[in-house]
Amino acid sequence: MAELTGVQKQYILHWGEMGTRWGINRTVAQIHALLYLSPRALPAEEIAETLSVARSNVSTSIRELETWGIVRAVHVLGDRREHYESMKDVWEMFRLVVEQRKRREIDPTREMLRKSLEELDPKEAGADFTRERIAAMAGFFDAVTELHDQMKQLPTGTVRKLLRMGTKMRKKAG
Amino acid sequence: MAELTGVQKQYILHWGEMGTRWGINRTVAQIHALLYLSPRALPAEEIAETLSVARSNVSTSIRELETWGIVRAVHVLGDRREHYESMKDVWEMFRLVVEQRKRREIDPTREMLRKSLEELDPKEAGADFTRERIAAMAGFFDAVTELHDQMKQLPTGTVRKLLRMGTKMRKKAG
DNA sequence: CCGACCATTCAGTATAGACAGAAATTATAG
DNA sequence: CTATAATTTCTGTCTATACTGAATGGTCGG
Known part of the structure; x- marks a missing residue:
């Protein structure tokens, strides 16, 4: 080398x-x-x-x-x-990196969004609008977290199989 | 504002x-x-x-x-x-960004890996090993691309539903 | 067609982060 | 316990990129 x-x-x-x-x-x-x-x-x-x-x-x-x-x-x-x-296993390497980055970046972001919703003063101008937007973003990050947690438990290949099922379901449904 | x-x-x-x-x-x-x-x-x-x-x-x-x-x-x-x-739709925003970044970064990487496999001189020392490693990485990126293409076609929410199915399947199987 | 107003481009500057080399620390063999 | 080898930490330097301000280009109303 x-x-x-x-x-x-x-x-x-x-x-x-x-x-x-x-x-x-x-x-x-x-x-x-x-x-x-x-x-x-x-x-x-x-x-x-x-x-x-x-x-x-x-x-x-x-x-x-x-x-x-x-x-x-x-x-x-x-x-x-x-x-x-x-490490030799490519999937495992990426899984590890994704998990760490989730911990370092996604989780703190969720925390920030949660805190923002708490701290939001309803009397402030446009508070409703701000709340709605931040809630939407928080919902997205919650979903990503859920997705991540579920994927973590699945053996390699299963995710792809499931998605293929989904695609077929969709095609049938038109 | x-x-x-x-x-x-x-x-x-x-x-x-x-x-x-x-x-x-x-x-x-x-x-x-x-x-x-x-x-x-x-x-x-x-x-x-x-x-x-x-x-x-x-x-x-x-x-x-x-x-x-x-x-x-x-x-x-x-x-x-x-x-x-x-844009207001958070899922759509991230979908767009992911799609662009795939095009700009994942696709060229796949191309590089493909070219590497072509150009690999079998007479070089350790060529077999290098080929195996690069092929493994290429396989991973191919899978990611396939995953991305399939997800693109699914309506929001479906992915999560499918994953939940997978988790249940896995639990049943032990 | 001129003048005012916006948006964009460009060249120079500032800054954050990467990196090198020296110094300090740790580990190991004798 | 000492000498040496290896690693890590630290500080200053450098580089890539972000950013500014000025200059340019474009558009619209009058």
Whole structure:
């Protein structure tokens, strides 16, 4: 993995860009891409060299990936360094990331909306309108949460099967 | 809407932060929040004043929101200025944004993965491994696309109903 | 066709976040 | 316990992007 092939480079760079578009640090995303493509766990130093970034940057980024639970440190006999490897299961990786982001972003937003509805002074001008709008948004986030909770319990593939059922139902109904 | 209430301020600021975490410009998100809460369409000038940003900034941001189709210009009798209003339907707004982002980000990623699989030189060291990994990722994105296409066709609420069915099925099965 | 009013574009500036390198901390072998 | 290797933390620098203000372009009433 010291030298990257063209395809590997392309993948890593693209993944980095995707990361930035979704609010994920470019280096974090690139490191994940590298580890995902690597057939063996890599020490921080090798990651830094391969991607031409500072070791410290690798350290911080790895830490974030560990927080998400999609990268972990493994030990190699006769080597004191930590070697890092990425989870292999793509569905599980995304599930973990989605779950964390829900916790970090969706949940606080729901909380904010709930508080807003509480704090709303009915005597304020246009309070009814504001309440209606915020309630609608809160309803949406509640639904998303419900959806998420239900999906979490289903084995991979079931969701798609169910949706296909729905599509058929819809076609029959016209 | 010239003066914002506490609740409105809170909502707009939070929405702006959420935006940045998802790769959406803070001002764009804030303007959307303002318009979403506004009972009437607002002219650019008023938006700029209310949020304390430059008019030009408002112009660019509104343009982006229009691209997404969640904000549109309306005309008010006796006023030459454009007034902007946000879509009201929360589900529809998110559906539009998801669809656009899929087109801009998911689709090109699938394309990249497909090309990678084509370009992979089988003689390269570890080509089999790389192929397997990229194929797994491509499979995931294909599934997501399929999911998205199916969901698009379903009326609001159906998805949740189906998922509840799935949960029940799963519980019965143990 | 002119003047006023809006909206947009553009070039320069400011700022937030990413990143590097040094310093500090922790761990391990001898 | 010490020396060395590895990792993490921290501070300053840099870069990408957001944003401003000025200039430009367009539209409408008169």
